[in-house]
Amino acid sequence: MICNLEVKGSIPLSSSIKLSYEGVAMSLTIYFDGVSQLPNLPVEKDVEILFMTFKLSGCDYDRRILSAIEQSSYKDELFFVDRFGSTLRVDCLSTGSKTALSLYHRRDVVVSGVELGMNALTETVKYCSVGSLLLPARNYYIECELEDVAIDVMCGGRHFASLDEFSDYMMEEAPG
Amino acid sequence: MIELTKFRPVIRVNLEPGVYTFVKDSADGKSYLCHLLRKLSTADNRVNSYTYSDKSVFSLAQLFENKALELVMLDRYDMYPGEGVAEIAEFSKGGIVLIDSKNYEFPLRVTTCFLTMSANEMVIV
Numbered sequence: 585m586i587c588n589l590e591v592k593g594s595i596p597l598s599s600s601i602k603l604s605y606e607g608v609a610m611s612l613t614i615y616f617d618g619v620s621q622l623p624n625l626p627v628e629k630d631v632e633i634l635f636m637t638f639k640l641s642g643c644d645y646d647r648r649i650l651s652a653i654e655q656s657s658y659k660d661e662l663f664f665v666d667r668f669g670s671t672l673r674v675d676c677l678s679t680g681s682k683t684a685l686s687l688y689h690r691r692d693v694v695v696s697g698v699e700l701g702m703n704a705l706t707e708t709v710k711y712c713s714v715g716s717l718l719l720p721a722r723n724y725y726i727e728c729e730l731e732d733v734a735i736d737v738m739c740g741g742r743h744f745a746s747l748d749e750f751s752d753y754m755m756e757e758a759p760g
Numbered sequence: 761m762i763e764l765t766k767f768r769p770v771i772r773v774n775l776e777p778g779v780y781t782f783v784k785d786s787a788d789g790k791s792y793l794c795h796l797l798r799k800l801s802t803a804d805n806r807v808n809s810y811t812y813s814d815k816s817v818f819s820l821a822q823l824f825e826n827k828a829l830e831l832v833m834l835d836r837y838d839m840y841p842g843e844g845v846a847e848i849a850e851f852s853k854g855g856i857v858l859i860d861s862k863n864y865e866f867p868l869r870v871t872t873c874f875l876t877m878s879a880n881e882m883v884i885v
Contacts, residue, residue: 630812630839654787668879679836680786698838698863701786720863 680704
């Protein structure tokens with residue numbers, strides 16, 4: 585059963601703990617292709633197809649991703665309002681946004697991040713604390729903010745609660 | 761340089777022939793550009809595009825068989841990495857190839873290009 589979780593943002597580190605309904609902390613788990621031991625879940629490589637298997641709910645996470653990556657706003661499960669004020673079907677969203685949204689709504693699969701843009705990866709890490717993401721094994725540039733941001737990410741056998749620390753890891757230590 | 765000004769949004773590609781990859785960000789309008797170029801290809805056979813879902817219909821090599829082609833955009837190239845590299849290299853001697861690739865390392869000379877979009881215009885430089 586998938587439970588509703590709080591989403592994250594620029595909040596104090598001290599209030600960053602996200603709990604499931606069972607009180608167990610969960611994290612966005614990032615794997616590196618060809619390097620990490622994958623969980624016993626199917627790997628979905630085509631995010632455009634995966635995105636067609638669920639509907640947006642209009643939850644805080646959906647709205648934050650649409651705002652942060654697309655500069656757009658949620659209208660309903662089928663439509664969003666883009667940065668120019670046009671109402672478009674959600675299948676017009678970028679592949680990066682679809683990846684970020686699939687992570688949250690399809691926790692039963694490992695989602696490929698091969699098409700994830702750097703901005704989308706950064707926003708996903710900031711706001712998503714569930715799901716499984718498979719990335720190509722290389723270094724990544726994760727843009728930090730003036731003030732550190734609380735995150736909840738498992739990667740390379742380590743837990744990251746700070747965007748700054750995670751950014752350093754992805755640039756310096758991630759397999760590449 | 762190619763300008764498609766008869767249609768809306770106007771598309772301006774201010775580039776010389778060669779292979780270009782976009783900045784590795786999401787949601788800057790690449791897939792929309794791909795969609796527009798495919799639609800426009802029926803009215804202007806100098807332009808076309810290709811994406812992962814085309815693979816089941818025709819090959820990337822077949823796209824380059826159109827000798828009138830001057831501008832091609834390849835969307836979602838990470839889903840078919842390495843495909844058509846020889847054809848891309850040959851075509852780029854006289855035409856412009858725009859590629860959406862976040863991870864593939866091309867064995868060709870590749871330059872970064874930038875896409876800016878407004879409600880009425882898309883500009884690639």
